Structure formats: structure tokens, C-alpha cells
Amino acid sequence: MAAWKRANPVNFFLGRAESGHPRLLARDLLRCKIGTARPWYRKDLFSHYGCVNAIEFSAEGDLLVSGGDDRRVLLWKMHEIMEVRERPARPAVMNTEHGSNIFCLNLSSDNKNIFSAGNDETVIIHDVETGECVRCYMHEKPVYCISLNPSNDDIFCSASDDGRVLIYDVRKEPSEGEALILASSTGAYHGVMYNPTEPDLVATANAKTGLSLYDVRKPKQPLVQYGENRNESCMSVRFNQRGTHLLGLRRRREAVLYATVSAKPAAIFDNSGYYNSCTMKSCTFAGPDDDFVLSGSDDFNLYLWKVPYVDTDDFVAVTKAIYTLSGHRSIVNQVRYNSAYNLIASSGVEKIIKLWSPVEFPEQCEDPNKLILKQPRKMYTHDEYIRLVLQTGQFMSHDYSEQNTAEDPRMMAFFDSLVQREVDGWSSEEDGEKISSDKDSATNDSSDECTLFCMGFRKKLRRREMRNILRDNQSSEKRILIIIFHVFCEDIHYQ
Incomplete structure (x- = not known):
């Protein structure tokens, strides 16, 4: 007798909304679930042989790409992950490995190419269908972040340890002239992201000068230098879907939210136990309308905060997360949100990728309340x-x-x-x-x-x-x- 398969409630409600009911109903349901889920369900993905330093979802949320210390780029299909299967879903492995640790990944909007980069000072473009390397772009030092132009997959920018943010056009051969230098600094650039609705605007995160906003039409001249302290170390920057706000991570400080057009912070996010110092981390917006923000922590947890409503000149200090996601056994570095499945993905020092859902996974068999009650591992001295x-x-x-x-x-x-x-x-x-x-x-x-x-x-x-x-x-x-x-x-x- 065939085993009964439980449907994912998220897909059920989204499907019902598309069949004639207002889609707003589904969005409100998901937003409510994210804010009130107690506890969150989780699922582990195994395939990496070392720390997982980079994870990214495709634009439509149907693919997950991951990379790390084992130098391999793995491609996961979300529908296979979510299906009830006798054997765990296995990812496809790109044929070209990096020469050292992978730090960052990105996917083209048509899912035809994967961009990867890291400690070997090289950006590699992989063909998803064949798994082969399409093109390589050499840098002078390690590359920490890649962002693709939201209106043109042929253009991408890279943030590097050499203190430069470079813009490339893949329609040109790598040997044809130098890339456009968008930003230059004595400190390393750890993060970069195109504004999703205004492709001429690019946000950067620098180890010495913090968060900045650039216009590609006026390189090397920041439009906005965010924050009162212009000498703070920042490691990650993310725009919301509408491009109206950006979220930044600062070393040994709270996560910070800015309106894109304002240098003054709109909000900071903190919690007892949250700490960001020992490793390079990323942050992300979450929820159907980016109503939440997420970040990993040195205390092995993920923290989920509700984004407050903030007027242009107001400032709000959010000192308590609405939920702490516990389950990792070491530092959590990377976090991403999948709006199609209403999932959170996280990774870090461990060899696994964790998926988190406010609703039950199809094959969920263990009570998440019992998972929380499990004693954490003893830390090594x-x-x-x-x-x-x-x-x-x-x-x-x-x-x-x-x-x-x-x-x-x-x-x-x-x-x-x-x-x-x-x-x-x-x-x-x-x-x-x-x-x-x-x-x-x-x-x-x-x-x-x-x-x-x-x-x-x-x-x-x-x-x-x-x-x-x-x-x-x-x-x-x-x-x-x-x-x-x-x-x-x-x-x-x-x-």
C-alpha cells in the first residue's frame, strides 16, 4: 500500500489563492505564520564535505545553490527536497571546482548560469545544463560577494579583498580591457548588491568605511555614505524587494536598517545572546513583503526580527527578536529566504544546510517541540x-x-x-x-x-x-x- 503523502500547507494556500481567492489572503497567512510559528520545523540537507560558506535561491525559488570549503558548487531542486522520497534528494555537482574555498554564489534570472567565487581569487560562470565552466574572471585577491544586474544577466559586480568593487560585462571576453571600477577603498569589500528596482544603484559593505550607495553612472563617488560612524566594519548588505530599504551587518554591533535615500539609520536589531564577531556573516529580509529580517549569530542561533514601521526621520531600536531559531551546532554564517516556499535556509561552520519552515514539512515525523528540548552539544575548550x-x-x-x-x-x-x-x-x-x-x-x-x-x-x-x-x-x-x-x-x- 502506498504511503500517504502530506501536502505542504504553504503550497495549498498559495494554490487556492491563485484559483480565484484573493492572493492577499495567502500573503497575510504566510506573514502571520512567520510571526507566530512556535516552533519552526526544520530539515537538514547533507552533501558538503566542509563548512558551507554560501547559499542562494534562484529568483523564482525553485533552485538552491550552495558552496563552501570543499570547493564544489552544488545545485538543489526545491521540489525534490520537498517531496516525500525513500532517499534524500541529491544535488547536481558542477564539473569545475574552485582552487580554494567558495565564499559567494549567484544565479542568473533564467537559471541557465551559476556564478561562484571565493578564496582562489576567481569568478567562475557555470552552465547549469552541462555543468561546465563557461568563463572565468581573475581577481587580485579573494572575492567575497557577487551581484547580478537585475535587468541584465550579462552584467555582474564583484566585491573583493583588494578593496575594489568591479563591474563586468560577460558579452566581452575577459581579456578585452579592464572591468569598470565602481568603488575603491583601502579596506576590503565584503558585500555588494544591485538595487532590484533601480539597477543603476549599487550598495556596498566595506571593512573600513561601512555601508555606501553608488551610482554606476558616476563611479568612485558614493551617493550616500550610511551611518554616523564612517569608520565601522560592515560585512553584508541586502536590499528589500522594492529597493526602498537596505539591511546591513556590522562587526560586533547590531544589524541596521536604512531607507535607501537616507544616511540616518531607521532601525537597529538586537537581542540578548545575539553576537556577530568571529566569522563573516550575511543577513536577509524575509516574509511576503519583507516584514522581517534575519541574521545568524556566534551563539549558534538565527534571530528573526519584525521590521517596525518607521517614518522618514524616525529611529527605532528593536531590542528583542520575535523568535530565535535554535538547532545549529556551531556558528551560523549564511541565511536566505525563499518566498515561493516560505522557507529559510541557513548554513555555517557545519557541513549541513538547514531549511526552516513555519509549517510542517511533507515528511515531518519528529515533533519540533521535542527537537527544541534536546540538549545542545558541549562546547570544546x-x-x-x-x-x-x-x-x-x-x-x-x-x-x-x-x-x-x-x-x-x-x-x-x-x-x-x-x-x-x-x-x-x-x-x-x-x-x-x-x-x-x-x-x-x-x-x-x-x-x-x-x-x-x-x-x-x-x-x-x-x-x-x-x-x-x-x-x-x-x-x-x-x-x-x-x-x-x-x-x-x-x-x-x-x-
């Missing part, structure tokens, strides 16, 4: 992280040839140590450097994971405990590792 490094005998390289989708304790412990370093005040206020899961190359690893390891390792060398560790690890490989780091720690003179 910095000493435990050091022991994990010694046990594995390496910390610089990540081997994805085993195609392992299981949780990586060493990676989880590394980011636990970052969080503890923040809590303990190890980071100075002048440290504007990002610390992300993008550290695949030896250079980047030595500036972050290596640095963190050495800071704790040097302290342990001064303790009697280290003698026990040396006695417990008799292999020559591990002894060599310990000696190398002993010398390195003394050379860099960390206090």
Missing part, C-alpha cells in the same frame, strides 16, 4: 582543541577526498575556540581582521587557525600539562609538530 590538533597530526590542510559528510570535531572545536577568545577578551578592539572558515591556503591558515593554536599552545608549553602531552604522544610525527610550534610560538611573541 581551547585545550581540547589543541589536543584534537595533536591527535590528527595536522591543522593546515583539509582533505576532502574521503567525501565525508559527518561532523568534523576539530573544525567545531576551532570555532568554539574563536568564540571563547572573544568572550575572554583575547581579541583587541583594533583587530578588524575577519576570521572565517575560508582558511584553506597555508598563508590564511597560519594567520588564523595557526595563530589561535599557537596562542594557546605557548601557554600550555609553560605548564606541566604539556609534559604529559609530550609523554602521551610518542610518535615522531607528533613530536616534530610540537617542536615546530614551540619554535614558531616563541618567534611570533604572542602575549
